[in-house]
Amino acid sequence: MIPFVLACVILACNQATGVNSIIGYNANILLQSGLSDVQAHWGYVLFTIVNFLMTIGGILLVDRKGRKFLLSVGSAGIIVSLICTGALFRRTEKLRVDSAAAVQSLVSADQKIVFVYDGKTAQTLLAASGDAGKALSGRPTSLIVIYSCGDFRAATQVVRSDDASEKPIEISRETCLPANKVVGFFSNPFSNLEASRQAPLRIDDALITPVPSAHNGWLVAISLFVFMAFFAIGPGVCVWLALSELMPTRIRSNGMSIALLINQAVSTGIAATFLPTVGKYGYSTMFFGFAACTVIYFITAALFLPETKGKTLEEIEAHFESGRKISLIAP
Numbered sequence: 001m002i003p004f005v006l007a008c009v010i011l012a013c014n015q016a017t018g019v020n021s022i023i024g025y026n027a028n029i030l031l032q033s034g035l036s037d038v039q040a041h042w043g044y045v046l047f048t049i050v051n052f053l054m055t056i057g058g059i060l061l062v063d064r065k066g067r068k069f070l071l072s073v074g075s076a077g078i079i080v081s082l083i084c085t086g087a088l089f090r091r092t093e094k095l096r097v098d099s100a101a102a103v104q105s106l107v108s109a110d111q112k113i114v115f116v117y118d119g120k121t122a123q124t125l126l127a128a129s130g131d132a133g134k135a136l137s138g139r140p141t142s143l144i145v146i147y148s149c150g151d152f153r154a155a156t157q158v159v160r161s162d163d164a165s166e167k168p169i170e171i172s173r174e175t176c177l178p179a180n181k182v183v184g185f186f187s188n189p190f191s192n193l194e195a196s197r198q199a200p201l202r203i204d205d206a207l208i209t210p211v212p213s214a215h216n217g218w219l220v221a222i223s224l225f226v227f228m229a230f231f232a233i234g235p236g237v238c239v240w241l242a243l244s245e246l247m248p249t250r251i252r253s254n255g256m257s258i259a260l261l262i263n264q265a266v267s268t269g270i271a272a273t274f275l276p277t278v279g280k281y282g283y284s285t286m287f288f289g290f291a292a293c294t295v296i297y298f299i300t301a302a303l304f305l306p307e308t309k310g311k312t313l314e315e316i317e318a319h320f321e322s323g324r325k326i327s328l329i330a331p
Contacts (some may be wrong), residue, residue, distance in 0.1 A: 004255045009300050010071075011263035014239050016293035017078055018286065019231055020267055021048075021274045022224065029224070029283065032142055032158055032209075033089065034217030038164075043221040047228055051236075054229045055315045058237030067242035071301040073235015079294045081227035084285030088212075088220050093282035096209040097136065102128040103145060103206040111201040117143045122161040123210060133208070140211040144279045145169065146204045149176040150196025151188050153204065155279040160211055168176040173201060205280060237296075242305070 026047055030040035040238065059069060102125045106113045115121060122141050126133035140162040146155045156177040159166045177196055178184040186192040247255045277286055 003246045004251060004259070006300065007247055007255060007259040008262050008304070010239060010243060010297065011259045012266045013075075013293055013297035013300065014235050015263055015266040015270060016290065017075075017235065017297065018082070018270065018274075018290035019235075020132065021270055021286075022227065023051075025274070026224065028158065029219060030221055031160070032211075032283065033220035034212035034214050035221065036214070037163065039217065043224075046221070048224060050225045051232050051285065054232035055236060058233040059242050060076060061233065062237055062241065067197045067238045067245075068305050068307040070234045070238045070302060071242065071305065072234075074230045074236075074238070075294055075298040075301055077230030077234070078227055079291050079298060081223050081230065082287045082291035082294065085220055085227070086284040086291065088223065089282060089287065090284035091216070092210050092212045093284050095132075095136065096207050096282070097126065097127050097129045097132045097155040099125040099133065099206040099208055100203045104203040107201055107203070111149075111173050113201075114168050115167045117159045117161055117166065118164075121163050122208065125206070129208070136208065136210050141208050142211055143169075143206065143208050145171060145206045146276065146279045147171055147176060148202050148204055149173050150199035151191035151193075152176050152178065152184070153276065154198055155275055158279075162211065171201065171203075176201070177253075188228060197219065207279065209282075242297065246305075 027040045029046045030043045031037060035043060058070060087190050103113065106115060122143070123137060125143075126136055126141070140160060142158050142160045144156055144158045146153065148154070156169050156171065159169060178193065181193050184191050243256070243259065244252070274286065
């Protein structure tokens, strides 16, 4: 049971580092950190290059330094980089204001909103937010709107007031509600789709955040490059190799299947909650949460995971059997 539990914890934490969300939303994260659209996409190119090169480095080191060492070093580096990224976002996200009431007033009789978020619209929404909004007046800002209709919630893409190419924000019942009851069940098992179709459109949050400087954006980009480097050289290369060696032969097929199911469940959960959480609480909350999960990863890898480099499957299994026998003999 010990290697099975280790496999489940490590595979769950491997996804809980947030790697899939950070890769999938990398350009958007860099855009909100202060980089321009072109700079954000170049940052994503550099991000993938770092991933590629450090994966090669991990392949070269995995049989020299060992799986336990690389997983420990990799998870430690991930913790530091995630904390730094969260701290950089926290500096501006603590200044955000909520203009939900002003956006709610834009809802038409047919329960729709269509508007362009430019400098003029930003000034209008900020003026309605009191002194906190006036403090952001004249600065480039970003907006995300979180809205609901009955039992279902949705969020718009983040848009910037200084981006002339942004498309209009369109909010309606159709963009909030699922297409059918099956999709509705997986979105909210306790929902009532028919009642939600008659419910009014409600603006829960309209969060306006100052756009950081390009200098801040490149600092975020560097911290994400460090994150990707440590992930690629550690968990990215070692996790499947170490766990396939770790799992006893007699339970490997069932054990790895269950561990993989947990891995995918965590991945799905993060994918479903990433954007709503970012919209409500900001990127800093997500990055600090990922860092907390990675602390569990580091402790498990550094203290409980045995080194499997150069050992046969029988020797690895004997390691856990000897530990079990000692615990049974001990008074």
